[in-house]
Amino acid sequence: MPPSSARIPARSERLSAWRALPTLLRIGFAESIAYRGEVILWMLTMTMPLVSLALWSVVAADGPVGGYSQTQFADYFLVILAVRMGTGTWVTWSISSEVREGHLSMRLLRPLHPLASYAVEMLGAIPLRILCAVPPAAVALFVVASDGVRYATPCIALVLALIGVWCLTFTISAAIGALALFMGSAIGPFMVWQGLFAIFSGYLVPTKLFPGWLSTLADWLPFRYALGFAAEAVLGRLAPGELWRGLLLQWGYVVVMTILTLFLFRRGVRRYEAYGS
Amino acid sequence: MIDVECLSKQFRVPVRGAGLRQAIRALFKREYTIVEAVSELSFSIAAGEKVGFLGPNGAGKTTTLKMLSGLLHPSSGSVRVAKLEPKARQPEFLRAITLVMGQKQQLIWDLPPIDTFDYNRAVFGVPREEYDSRIALLSELLQLGDLVRKPTRQLSLGERMRCELAAALIHGPSVLFLDEPTIGLDVSMQLAVREFVRDYAHKTGATLLLTSHYMNDVLSLCDRVVVIDQGRLRYDGDLLKLARSLKPVKRLTALFSSAPPTDELERVGRVVTLENDRVALDVPTEEFRQAAAFLLARPEVIDLSIEDPPIDEAMRELFAQSQRSEHAAE
C-alpha cells in the first residue's frame, strides 16, 4: 500500500521544505500576476451559474421553490460563482501538457514532490482568484442579500469548509492530471469529471432540490464537497449536525484523494517515458 | 562517481501506420514493438572525470542520461550515481546531480530568471551565503549581468541558455549531465558555453558527462569519451587515441561555376559528396592548406569553405572501422 511503502523523508528534509514555502508561494504569486490577463479571462468562462440563475429566478418568481426564494437563488448562484472562482484550479491542464511535452522532467529533477510543486503554484494564484471572486460575492452580500440566514455557521467551520473545497478540487484535479502519465492525455477523463461535477456539485442546481434519493446520493458523493457544500455553509443553510458531518466527509475525501493521487504519481512516474526526447 | 552495469532500456512503441484506415484500426487494436534503446551498457566514471558521450542520432545517449538522472527507470541492469540509485530520486541524489537539456528549459517563462534561481534555492535548500557566492561566481563566468532581471520570454536563445545553465547549477551539484548544451547556439555562443563549462568544472572539480553534436565541445572539454551506437558500447577510452584513429581531416566545400574536374579533385582528397557544382572534399589536416590553395587558384571556384566534418560522419567512420577490425580479428 502506498502510505506504508512511501519513503518518509528525514526530519531535516521536511523542515527545509517548509522553509522553502514562502519563496515558492511568492514565485507562484508572481507567476499568476504575469499572466493575470489569462486568469481573468478564464474566470469569464464560468457563466453556467448565471445561466442557471436566469432560469431559477423566473421559476421562483411566483413563490419559493424547495426553500429558495428568488433572492435566495440569486445569492446561492452568486456565492457558487465566487467559491468556484476562488477554489478552481487548472492543475489538470498543467500536468497533462507537461507530461505530453516532457516538461515534467524538470520537476522530477528537483527534491520536491511534483504534487507539492503544483500545489504551491496553484496556491500562489489564489490571491488573484479571490480578487476575481470579490464582485459576485459583494453583489450577493450587499446588493441581493436575501432575508437572513437560518443557521449561523461558526467561522472555523466556514474556513475549514472553504479550505476543504480547495484541497478536494486540487487533489481530484491532480489525480485526473496524473492519469496523463498512463494514457498520454488526461483531457478525456477531465471532461467526464466536469460533467459529473456539474450535476452533483450544486453548480447548476442546489443538490437539496433534487428528488430524495438523488439528493442523498449527492450528499455521499465527493462532488458536492468540492463546491456546493461550502456555498450552503456560507449561506447558513446547514444545520449544525449536517455541517459537521459534511466537514468530516469532506476531509475524509481529501485524505483519500491525497493518498490516491500520491499513489498515481508514484506508479505513473515509473511509466513516465520523459516524452519529447 | 558513476557506475553503470549491464544497463538496458526497452520501450514499447505503438505501431502506427500512416493514413486514416490505419489510425482507425489502431483505435481497436493497438500493436506494439519493443525497441531496444540501450542494451547492456557498462562503464564507470571516477569523481572529477570529464567524459564525452558520443554516438550518432538515436544511439541512446539521451535515454542513458535520463536513466542516470532518474527520469527513466531502467528495464534491467544497475546504475549508481554518487553511490545512490537514480530512480529512487532521493533528495541527496537530486542535490548531487544536475541535468541540462539543450532543448528543454526549466526557467519560468513569464518571470525573470532570478525568480527561477530563487525557486531552486528554496527547493534545494541552499543556504543564503552559499547561494549569494554561487550566483556571484555564475554571473561572472556567464556574464549574466542584468539578464537575470528581464522576463525569460524576452531573452535570446543564447541568453536563455546561459541563464538555464546558471539555474541548473544553483545547488552546486557535483555531477553534471549535459545533453546537447550548445544545440542551436551560434558559434560564438557555443564557444562561450564551452568555456564556461570548462572553467566551472575546473573550479569545482565536478564530474562531467556531456553529449554534443559538435566535436569541438567534446574536444575542448573531455579527456575521455564513451561512444555508443544502437544502444551498445562501441568505444570507451582516451579521446586523443580516438581522435588519432579517426585520422584528422578537414572538409573543404567548393562551389564551381562550371562542371567540377572530378578526377583532379580525387587526387587532392576524398570526394564525399558531389551535387551539381558543389563538391565536398575531405583532406588530411596536414594537407588542407595546399588543397585550399590549389582550389583557390582555379578560376572556376567561386566559393570555398573549410570546416571540421560533422561528428556524426566521423562516428560512422569509426564504427565502420571497428567493424572492419573485428572482422580482421576473426
Next chain:
Amino acid sequence: MMVDKRQTSATDRYWRIFVARCRLSLTLAAQYRWDFLADGALSFLGLIAGLLPLFVAFEHRTSVRGWSYGEVLLVVGFFTILKAIFSAILLPSLTELAAGVRSGTLDFLLTKPADAQFLVSIARFEFWRLSSLLWGISLCGYAFFRIGRVPGGVDILLALLLLVCGAAVLYSICIFVASLAFVIVKMDSLPFIFSSFLDFARWPASIFRGVVHLIFTVVFPVAILTTYPAEAALGRISLSSLAWGIAWSGALLLLSRLAFRVAVRRYTSASS
C-alpha cells in the same frame, strides 16, 4: 463557357480541400482513443447536466413564462443540435486559429491560394462531437411526444429555415471572434469564453427581460439560435420574429465577412 468551367473547377478544388481536411481531422482524432471514448460519454453527461435544472424546476412548476416542460425541452433540443455543430466544426477551427496567430503558423494559411475565411473555417473538425447531434434530434422528438402533437409541415420547414439562420448567426459570431484573434495575439481563452456565453441560448429567450432581453436578441442574438426555431416548430412564431431572424442573420453574415477582411488586411500589413 470558359468562365463556367473555371468556376466548377474552383468549387471542385474547394470541395477537395474540404475533404482532405476532413480526412486529416479524422486521422488526428483517432490517435487519442481515450479522448474518443470519453467524448461519447461526455456528450451524454453534458446533455443530462444541461437538462438537470429543467428536471428539477418542472418538479415544482408546470410552466415557466408560458413555456411548458415539453416546449422548453424543444428549445434545449435545438440548443443541443447547434452546440454539436458548434463544438464539432466551429470551436476547433477557432482554437486552431487562436493558436495559429500566436505561433505564427497562420502565415502559412494566408499564403495558400484559397479564400482565407474558408480555410480558417475548416481548419479543424472534431467529428465525434457530432454524436450529440443525435441526442439533440431525439430530444426534439421526445419534446413533441411530451407536448402530445405532431408539428405541421410548414412549421417544420420554418423551424429548419430558422435553424439555418441560427447556424448562420453562430458562424458569423465565430468569424467576428476570429477577426478579433488577428488583433489580439494572446487570446487562447476567447473561444472558450464565447462558447460558455453560448449557454445562455439554453433556455427560451423570454425568461430574460428588459435590457438583457434586448442584448440577447440583437447584440448576442441567442434568441435566433434556439428560441425562434422552437417557436416556429410550435407554430407560434410571430411574423416580426421570423423577419428579424432571417434579416439579422443575413446581415451578420455580411458584416462578419467584412470584419474578417479588414482584420486580415490589418494583420498582413502589420506583420511585414
